[in-house]
Amino acid sequence: MPKVTEEHRAARREQIVRAMLRCVAQDGFHRTTMAAVIRESGLSAGAVYLYFRNKQDLIRAIAETAIADVAVVVEEAAEAEELPDPERVVLDLTQRIVDLGEAHGVELHRVALQTWAEAVRDPEVLEIARGEAGRIAAAWVTYARRAIEAGFLPADAEPTRVARALMGLLPGFMLQRLVFPDVTPAAYAAGLGDLLRH
Amino acid sequence: MPKVTEEHRAARREQIVRAMLRCVAQDGFHRTTMAAVIRESGLSAGAVYLYFRNKQDLIRAIAETAIADVAVVVEEAAEAEELPDPERVVLDLTQRIVDLGEAHGVELHRVALQTWAEAVRDPEVLEIARGEAGRIAAAWVTYARRAIEAGFLPADAEPTRVARALMGLLPGFMLQRLVFPDVTPAAYAAGLGDLLRH
Amino acid sequence: MPKVTEEHRAARREQIVRAMLRCVAQDGFHRTTMAAVIRESGLSAGAVYLYFRNKQDLIRAIAETAIADVAVVVEEAAEAEELPDPERVVLDLTQRIVDLGEAHGVELHRVALQTWAEAVRDPEVLEIARGEAGRIAAAWVTYARRAIEAGFLPADAEPTRVARALMGLLPGFMLQRLVFPDVTPAAYAAGLGDLLRH
Amino acid sequence: MPKVTEEHRAARREQIVRAMLRCVAQDGFHRTTMAAVIRESGLSAGAVYLYFRNKQDLIRAIAETAIADVAVVVEEAAEAEELPDPERVVLDLTQRIVDLGEAHGVELHRVALQTWAEAVRDPEVLEIARGEAGRIAAAWVTYARRAIEAGFLPADAEPTRVARALMGLLPGFMLQRLVFPDVTPAAYAAGLGDLLRH
DNA sequence: TATGAATGAGATTTCATTCAT
DNA sequence: AATGAATGAAATCTCATTCAT
Structure with missing residues (x-):
């Protein structure tokens, strides 16, 4: 639970941030939908909201x-x-x-x-x-x-x-x-x- | 008559643009709602859409x-x-x-x-x-x-x-x-x- | 805009409340979805939210x-x-x-x-x-x-x-x-x- | 072994029920989330679902x-x-x-x-x-x-x-x-x- | 037994736009 | 020209539940 999880956590956040970066460079923050980020990240809605409030x-x-x-x-x-x-x-x-x-x-x-x-x-x-x-x-x-x-x-x-x-x-x-x-x-x-x- | 109308039209557009400028400086384009612009401009929804598609x-x-x-x-x-x-x-x-x-x-x-x-x-x-x-x-x-x-x-x-x-x-x-x-x-x-x- | 609208407003609110009453008697407040109230009231989502925040x-x-x-x-x-x-x-x-x-x-x-x-x-x-x-x-x-x-x-x-x-x-x-x-x-x-x- | 297990089972159920009682008295059944019950009970999600379907x-x-x-x-x-x-x-x-x-x-x-x-x-x-x-x-x-x-x-x-x-x-x-x-x-x-x- | 990260259906709400008056 | 109530598609977010470990 300690180190592995913390790294895992960071990796997941990175994965999501990267996905959103790709979206934002195209559509801007407010035309980027969470659905797009979710799709692009390959995760589920719930997972994304597990890492970002x-x-x-x-x-x-x-x-x-x-x-x-x-x-x-x-x-x-x-x-x-x-x-x-x-x-x-x-x-x-x-x-x-x-x-x-x-x-x-x-x-x-x-x-x-x-x-x-x-x-x-x-x-x-x-x-x-x-x-x-x-x-x-x-x-x-x-x-x-x-x-x-x-x-x-x-x-x-x-x-x-x-x-x-x-x-x-x-x-x-x-x-x-x-x-x-x-x-x-x-x-x-x-x-x-x-x-x-x- | 066309000229008066044209001036009137320009004035109205200006009025709306000014209203939106105030909103945008605060909230950005995408967090500025048309409702806010309409309120701020003092016009009606229909009127705004008469001057901007x-x-x-x-x-x-x-x-x-x-x-x-x-x-x-x-x-x-x-x-x-x-x-x-x-x-x-x-x-x-x-x-x-x-x-x-x-x-x-x-x-x-x-x-x-x-x-x-x-x-x-x-x-x-x-x-x-x-x-x-x-x-x-x-x-x-x-x-x-x-x-x-x-x-x-x-x-x-x-x-x-x-x-x-x-x-x-x-x-x-x-x-x-x-x-x-x-x-x-x-x-x-x-x-x-x-x-x-x- | 004055009296007619006020009556109209009250009637609409009543219409929505009645619709929700029917739903709530069956499903309780929290199992009653807004979608159900909207359907039952015969109005649109936007209309309902026009009368209730x-x-x-x-x-x-x-x-x-x-x-x-x-x-x-x-x-x-x-x-x-x-x-x-x-x-x-x-x-x-x-x-x-x-x-x-x-x-x-x-x-x-x-x-x-x-x-x-x-x-x-x-x-x-x-x-x-x-x-x-x-x-x-x-x-x-x-x-x-x-x-x-x-x-x-x-x-x-x-x-x-x-x-x-x-x-x-x-x-x-x-x-x-x-x-x-x-x-x-x-x-x-x-x-x-x-x-x-x- | 069966008896010990049975007692253990009952104790766990009691523990969970008590936790939910505290939540429900505050938030009602439908505003009480399973996450809240899990947190309050001190157990894990999996454990709670082991004792209640x-x-x-x-x-x-x-x-x-x-x-x-x-x-x-x-x-x-x-x-x-x-x-x-x-x-x-x-x-x-x-x-x-x-x-x-x-x-x-x-x-x-x-x-x-x-x-x-x-x-x-x-x-x-x-x-x-x-x-x-x-x-x-x-x-x-x-x-x-x-x-x-x-x-x-x-x-x-x-x-x-x-x-x-x-x-x-x-x-x-x-x-x-x-x-x-x-x-x-x-x-x-x-x-x-x-x-x-x- | 036990864990807790992950799932995804589904809920609430917003808001650009229209159109009967 | 002007009104503003109404629309409904679409967006954000939640949460009961599962399952690999």
């Missing part, structure tokens, strides 16, 4: 996963031993977001857009988003500090402000991916490069 | 309005007689987006987030978004060209790439407004300024 | 009706110009309860039993029951006073205590009707007569 | 217990060596019903009300109720005979009719306990005393 609970789990995924990627980049310059870091990050989606078989930015929309109306999702956004912002501040030290940015730049601007580029990329599917990480990052080059 | 039609009208509002603002900035530098233009734009929301009594970024989410699942909304995004992108290209000419940006910068990056900053701002309501246009633009300063 | 609301309406019907009967008896003796009053009341049920096409005691059971678990139904029981108790006190004056009861009897005992006879009758359907008002009242006769 | 079976066991408890009490009173007068017998019985509930930690009248309601819709529960009611009625007839002999009641009273009326007083008491929790056995019995005194 209700649909909103499941939505929150997805929201958490989606933003946490991005947060991890940004943290890794900020703490990389060899610090990349800003253009390079934006290139890496956008590329990894694209890759992450492909690995999951789900376009991550589509889910992210749903999550932001949901944060507008569910205070609990907003709180989750705020928490993860805090982590992301902190990672960017770390990056900014190191980038200033490394001479990538002006010595008198203020790390927190710089962090905000750099952080803002990611949602911009995700939204553009939706509207212009041919926007590549390379092209996007190059745009930043043009801005920063003297 | 169905809910999706109304959603599309909102989507169009919301993004078009932003597009107009960007176009104006790009064509300003006296060209502002990039920091300044981001300051102006983010500020005008905030002001626009206050003028409508609705936080515009909340509606924008809904619209993007809806574009994920409704191809027609995606098409609208694509069209408006095209206008916005074009305006940014215009701006980039003039900014290069004006010496705000490196001479060898490629306008279309620069446009993408600058354009990407706006969604980033809107999302941050949701999560950290105290992010100001000034702070956000200053972050860009730090990045661009040598 | 939810099933519990409908249950409460039934509870109120059922006990109020009994209360009215007892009040009438207590205020009758020509005061009947206790045996007679119990005969009249039990008979009228039986008649009332036949008039409605529903055995009233079956619904009453459901209502009492529901009062155990729904505080709001309990409150309704308490209110109506208060009216019934008051009516019995009135009767007891007059019966003492009329010499039907000992001069030193205490009206409130007598009221309680007399009042207690009615549920006893209703329950016996369920278990022994051949118990008649006449037989039941005669039992009381035997008790009271010297 | 299904929920209805368990409901019937409760129904039987609840009414049988009352029946035993009435029988004891009817056969008491020293015959109490009617007021006294009603006092004793109502008091013992209250005590019985306290001994079980469950207000018995609440369960009784559920049982009557259930008898309305489950013919098998009705049959149980009828059987126990028959025993109770018979006990009252016995009492009535002896009470006539003892001079507590008129010599020409008909025992079966008197039995019905006396019997009817108990449900009346139980219902009043629900609605007016401060009704005491003493007050209730005194009301009958007032009625009977010349």
